[in-house]
Amino acid sequence: MLVLGRPEIRFGFYCLSVILLYLLCVGVESDLPALSQKVTEYGHFFFIGLLAATVANSTGAGGGIIFLPAFMALGVTPQQALATSFAIQCFGMTSGALAWLNFSRSEWESRQSRWHGFSGILFVSSLGSIIGLVLAQQFIPSAPFNIHVLFSVFSLFVGFAVLYRTLRYKEEGLGRQTGLSHNEKVVLFFISVAGGAITAWLSIGIGEILAIVLLRLGYRVHIAVAAAVCVSSISVLTGVIYHANLGDVINYNILLFAAPAAMIGGAIARRVAVLLGAKRLKIMMACWIIISAIVYL
Template sequence: MSPLNTLVPSNTQSAPRLTRHYRNLSLILLLCGAWLFWASHFHSPFDLIQEYGRFIFLGITGAIFANSTGAGGGVIFIPVFSSLNFSESQSVATSFMIQCFGMTAGAISWSLYYKKRHLEDAAWSGFVKAALLAAFFSVLGFWSSQLLQLNSPSSLHTSFSIFSIVLGIAIVISSKSSTPITRAIMPVDFLWLALIGYFGGIITAWLSVGVGELVVIYLMLRGLCTKMAIATGVIVSAITVWSASPIHIFSTNSHALFELVLFAGPGAVIGGLLARKLALYLPVKVLKLFFSIWIILTGSVMLAS
């Protein structure tokens, strides 16, 4: 074979990589430009960085947790906002807005992973239908809560504390479950996902978290693929938080702290992109047990305070 011919496959393979490199670089520059344009609307940028810059790490942490375990980032955000004496409306609205960044990045990352690795995988059969069905009913539940004015039975502080403790215990149980992994979602699962989605959407309207966690826990207890369960929960959460954008983002009456989101939002994008790699690298049980203990402790401290 001619030495010249051996170069052809190499050049052919490098072309898509180069195209992908420039595409990613263009996307990064576009996002940085959008951030600078948004930041230019605030006064005293240096004071803004000094006061809120540290929240980029909050966004990264919350998004990594949310997108690697399926539990919403609000589990991280709400306790922090509570410690900063934010009002209930500020805590929920700001949490929703940050999750619009992080959960979207995580949903895109998990969707690309599914398309690349598990499109023909029987263990992921029904993934798209399950995610869209649960998301539809979650959005329906969220807006039912808003339009019918279904208020939380107690304060955000108490409700979130109790939910965190119950969630942490449920994650421990789901992690230790010995249910054999099934090969596909059964028809009865779609019915349960619709119910979980609806009532999870109502809980999410109150706490900014809920539906993604419930979906993941249900699928894991049913013995379905853990990574598929996490991906489903992330996508359902992403669609749900965006359905709240007319209230918490685009409304002139929004209580979200946009200065904080200016930094926590990009951090959440970074965390959302890193989370899938972390979830695939580390044993899922280790991740879930670690965070479940943290959630239980956080909920207990908030409940006692």
């Protein structure tokens, strides 16, 4: 996994993303309005995408908490909002994942023990998330209960818990430097299955849950956020296939403006997180989780 953080791979991702956006948003729809009219109608989505991706990739929590309410407030249907959120996060979270993998690769050379077990965390949680997401999309496309309220209550609880613990105790040390035990892998797998299902319904969930669990297991906040961003990227890349096969549910006009901004936000988010430091990053994460809970209540 760490090899994916190499500069040439990141550069290739950005080039392919630009080509794909052109083909999707210009080549496919020849009757799109003039560029100036597009900027007037959809230009504000650039700033929404930039903000959402920067915060999401700095904290590990998904950007859908900004995308979904913002899109629906601007007249986008719930189905389009969910599908478009998935599509935008494919660009933003993947950009962030490659940036975090580059960071882990650089630290691996000098602080190898700090990232011990990182690949195992990614494998177990990604597998669980994909299974939960695909099962939910195929068999339970609509949440069987009020997932918004349940997720909000959970987020409020853990958000305040993380905030209280961070403010009370000193800066974190080296953090856990051992891999997951067998029992921890089993627990993490099933938690990730649940997180994947929530992501299928809300376009967020797995990143937030995974970051919280890893912090509770004693891992450094940078490892928790890096894993959350990487697994979120894998999850949305898997989940967007379902929405693409539904037909015209992804709003390509919004995608044209929000996706490039999301890639920029994902690229700079890792630097923002490192500059903040561990304690301030945890505070930012906790506040973002609390805000997301309030928005969904």
